[in-house]
Amino acid sequence: MIHSILIGDANRSSSAFHARLLQQAGYKVATAHDMTAISAQLRLSVVSLVIAELALPEPGSGDAVNLVRRVATLRPGTPILVLTSSTDPALHRKARALGVWDISTKPTVCAELLSLTKNILDAVYPEGSDFSVNCWRSRRLEG
Numbered sequence: 001m002i003h004s005i006l007i008g009d010a011n012r013s014s015s016a017f018h019a020r021l022l023q024q025a026g027y028k029v030a031t032a033h034d035m036t037a038i039s040a041q042l043r044l045s046v047v048s049l050v051i052a053e054l055a056l057p058e059p060g061s062g063d064a065v066n067l068v069r070r071v072a073t074l075r076p077g078t079p080i081l082v083l084t085s086s087t088d089p090a091l092h093r094k095a096r097a098l099g100v101w102d103i104s105t106k107p108t109v110c111a112e113l114l115s116l117t118k119n120i121l122d123a124v125y126p127e128g129s130d131f132s133v134n135c136w137r138s139r140r141l142e143g
Contacts, residue, residue, distance in 0.1 A: 003121050004028040004045060008038045008052035008067070009083070018051065018083070018108065025114055035066060042074035048121055051081045051113075054095060068098040079120050083108060 005027050009015040012033060019029040030045065032038040038052065050071050071078055079101040086092075092103050101120050104112060 001125070002026065002028050003048035003125070004030070005049045005051060005117070006030050006032060006038065006041050006045075006047045008032045008035075008050065010034065010053060014106075014108075018113065021110055021113065022117065025117075027117070035070060038067070039070055039074060042071065042078075047075060047078060048125060049079050049081060049117065050075075051083060051117070054082055054084045054086060054091065068095070068100060072099065077124075079124050081116055081120060083113075 005022055007015045007018050007022075007029060009018070009031070010033055015031045015033065019031050022029045030041050030047070032041050038050070041047070042050075052067055054067065067082075068080060071080055080099070082095055082100050082103045083106055084091075084103065085106040087105060095103060102116055104116055
């Protein structure tokens, strides 16, 4: 099974780097550079994992609360891995309390990103589980 990952990062070079790294590891990857684009991607495709910066541009506020709510509304149950340059423990606690699966501080260590991605996907979609059934359930919850 090939997992599909959505990367949300306002820094285009950072998202391109992460996308290439994950594609080389065998994942299907899409990128988005603001909350509006993340919403569009979540509406158009089923994703196994969202990897995103906490503060994404959006009219209004693009903080962790909005990111988690957007993903939870459009793709219930989809795990979120946050990549952030913020070292503020209060912000990390807030993100975790909202349901973020894990947090990695930038600059990204390639091995760490690959390991976190694999661990999250293995935990959420155990070997032998039917990803298509999980996707169907997500779509059913939406409508």
